[in-house]
Amino acid sequence: MKYIDEFRNKEASLWFAGKVKKISENRDITLMEVCGTHTMAIYRYGIKKMLPANIRLLSGPGCPVCVTPDNYIDKAIELSSKEDVIITTFGDMMHVPGTESSLDRQKANGSDIQVVYSIIDALKIAEKNINKKVIFLGVGFETTVPTIASAILQAKKMNLKNFFVISANKLIPPAMEVLVKGEKVNIDGFICPAHVSTIIGAVPYRFLSEKYHIPCVIAGFEPTDILQAIYLIVKQIAENRSEVEIQYTRAVKNEGNKKALSIIDNVFEDCDTEWRGIGEIKKSGLKIIDEFKNFDAEYLFTFEYKPVKKNLGCICGNVLQGINTPDECKLFRKVCTPESPVGPCMVSSEGTCAAYYKYT
Amino acid sequence: MENKRIRLGHGSGGKLSHDLIEKHFLPYLRNDLLEELDDSAVFDLNGKLFAFTTDSYVVDPIFFPGGDIGKLAVCGTVNDLAMSGATPIYLSCGFIIEEGFPFVDLEKILDSIKKTAEEADVKVITGDTKVVSKKSVDKIFINTSGIGIIDNGIRISGNKAAVGDKIILSGYVGEHGIAVMSKRHGLTFETNIESDCAPLNKIIANILKEGLQVHVLRDPTRGGVATVLNEVAKKSNVEIFINEDKIPIREEVMGACEIMGLDPMYIANEGKFIAFIALEVADRALEIIRNSKYGENARIIGDVIKKEKGRVVLKTCIGGERIVDMPTGELLPRIC
Ligand code: SF4
Numbered sequence: 001m002k003y004i005d006e007f008r009n010k011e012a013s014l015w016f017a018g019k020v021k022k023i024s025e026n027r028d029i030t031l032m033e034v035c036g037t038h039t040m041a042i043y044r045y046g047i048k049k050m051l052p053a054n055i056r057l058l059s060g061p062g063c064p065v066c067v068t069p070d071n072y073i074d075k076a077i078e079l080s081s082k083e084d085v086i087i088t089t090f091g092d093m094m095h096v097p098g099t100e101s102s103l104d105r106q107k108a109n110g111s112d113i114q115v116v117y118s119i120i121d122a123l124k125i126a127e128k129n130i131n132k133k134v135i136f137l138g139v140g141f142e143t144t145v146p147t148i149a150s151a152i153l154q155a156k157k158m159n160l161k162n163f164f165v166i167s168a169n170k171l172i173p174p175a176m177e178v179l180v181k182g183e184k185v186n187i188d189g190f191i192c193p194a195h196v197s198t199i200i201g202a203v204p205y206r207f208l209s210e211k212y213h214i215p216c217v218i219a220g221f222e223p224t225d226i227l228q229a230i231y232l233i234v235k236q237i238a239e240n241r242s243e244v245e246i247q248y249t250r251a252v253k254n255e256g257n258k259k260a261l262s263i264i265d266n267v268f269e270d271c272d273t274e275w276r277g278i279g280e281i282k283k284s285g286l287k288i289i290d291e292f293k294n295f296d297a298e299y300l301f302t303f304e305y306k307p308v309k310k311n312l313g314c315i316c317g318n319v320l321q322g323i324n325t326p327d328e329c330k331l332f333r334k335v336c337t338p339e340s341p342v343g344p345c346m347v348s349s350e351g352t353c354a355a356y357y358k359y360t
Numbered sequence: 361m362e363n364k365r366i367r368l369g370h371g372s373g374g375k376l377s378h379d380l381i382e383k384h385f386l387p388y389l390r391n392d393l394l395e396e397l398d399d400s401a402v403f404d405l406n407g408k409l410f411a412f413t414t415d416s417y418v419v420d421p422i423f424f425p426g427g428d429i430g431k432l433a434v435c436g437t438v439n440d441l442a443m444s445g446a447t448p449i450y451l452s453c454g455f456i457i458e459e460g461f462p463f464v465d466l467e468k469i470l471d472s473i474k475k476t477a478e479e480a481d482v483k484v485i486t487g488d489t490k491v492v493s494k495k496s497v498d499k500i501f502i503n504t505s506g507i508g509i510i511d512n513g514i515r516i517s518g519n520k521a522a523v524g525d526k527i528i529l530s531g532y533v534g535e536h537g538i539a540v541m542s543k544r545h546g547l548t549f550e551t552n553i554e555s556d557c558a559p560l561n562k563i564i565a566n567i568l569k570e571g572l573q574v575h576v577l578r579d580p581t582r583g584g585v586a587t588v589l590n591e592v593a594k595k596s597n598v599e600i601f602i603n604e605d606k607i608p609i610r611e612e613v614m615g616a617c618e619i620m621g622l623d624p625m626y627i628a629n630e631g632k633f634i635a636f637i638a639l640e641v642a643d644r645a646l647e648i649i650r651n652s653k654y655g656e657n658a659r660i661i662g663d664v665i666k667k668e669k670g671r672v673v674l675k676t677c678i679g680g681e682r683i684v685d686m687p688t689g690e691l692l693p694r695i696c
Contacts, residue, residue, distance in 0.1 A: 008677050008678055009678065010678050010679050014678075017679075043682060046675075046680020046681040046682040049680050049681050050679060104367060108365045108367055227678075337375075338375075339369065357688075358685050358688070
């Protein structure tokens, strides 16, 4: 593929890797790739092996399925067992274990759960099944939120009365701040997400470079992009700078995508929300505003309170913060595998444990 | 959480399928021939070696670019026999048909069975039909079994890969899977990719008749190239080293995989094989394959580098290195 080959280029990749070795001068540097797509690419292309040993890459909390807390999954499972409900979801959510079941097990037991590739498909399902309540599991970061917001606007226009979203949508920058402040991991630089940044731009990361003096580079998700971004961060460190740079200039503008941002603003507002392993983070979630509450499953359905059984042994919460690597989990590969995952980091195609399992 | 029911992932050809067979089928049906778990069972009757295999076809949609369920049902079984070094001779064919299925479609399928059997030089000598009520089956499912003869001296098996072997892949990967998926309802992109569905027995016969030392033959169907390489690495207990740069992938397949987030190494093929061949004769084998129909784009993609470990290492296209694992969880269902 001509377009892609440019960003999967062996010579350029080796050149950046060589430069990193040279300018880092054996100094120990820990970088975090925030986004799950980057984690996958790093493992998929064997990038760690190309870098010198003094450069450590940690995976961060940027896998939406992974940071979704148990109680959300339990709610989805509870909704799926109602007679007149069709659950629509992205595929990854199917296998995430809740307290007592998972969506794929619910489906095997007869619940109507349909995997969709886009929320637009969920709208179509709602249109075709007017006597059913069609609920979309809104899991994702800034990247997916604009489409969810426009689907809700569309549903309103179409006067659909049977389409609902249950939102666990989250915002990335507040979580990055919690990690930096938390002092559990020492992060010398951030490889900032590609897709998320196409929406939000570079400005929302600025507090990290200005207040906390951490170099940030927004990277594309192809392997040569990532290596170039690592080079740019290490260069900032070597030159004692801390800025937000954009490596992924072919898609990211400083100010982001204004249209997408305003659609989000029309439908959602900030709220405090829980992240798996990290706990509640102020203003890091998105909830549907009052004007559209008739599309909010959280508002319209009542849920049984079930205490969440903590999965003893799963250290997903720490893996998401870069505190532990998957092989430090006692269950990794022995009990927890992609076929019978114990935690979401093993389920998601962007999860760190899944990447570790598959590629190392 | 208990696992009391069969999930779609159990049919993926990956780890769950292996579990299904090993934990549930083998305890009841185990015997020395079944235990081998090769594509075909190979047995001796009065001093003559035979290969015997069976496979069911449930592909959705039943007509796809480059083939249909009938062509697939013949090729799949013929190829399984060929991969054990056998010359396929006879097939059986069983049909489970949904009430209301159109005759025109049935005839199209039968015509394609006829043509493919002719091309592969096999005869369908016995069969069965069942018709079931609506929704008991989706349109039509076909089962074929096949029997083939193995010439004296040929012993090909998944456990015979040896250090030094060259690994030949007979052409572009991922075409069948992508062709089927692109037609499947729900996926809204169009490609010009056709399934590679083809009988491979003649190409294999061309290699074998020269007496070249072929250690392993496998067709990377469900689970793709990655699965086959892993199976061979584990069965032969060897480490396999593959160059990503060398794996032939069409740009369109690559593009479709990008869109759907799939890895072409795990996508099903129905007209490709992988051969592990002794170093000294690998170039000759490659030449024969490239001169045969369906083998024009064959390439050497890697080597068996050492004993033990039973794993597949990939040199990535940008110069990194990683493991290629068995596919996990649910691959796309009903691809064959
Ligand atoms: S290996 Fe499994 S149990 Fe351990 S942290 Fe990862 S997901 Fe959790």
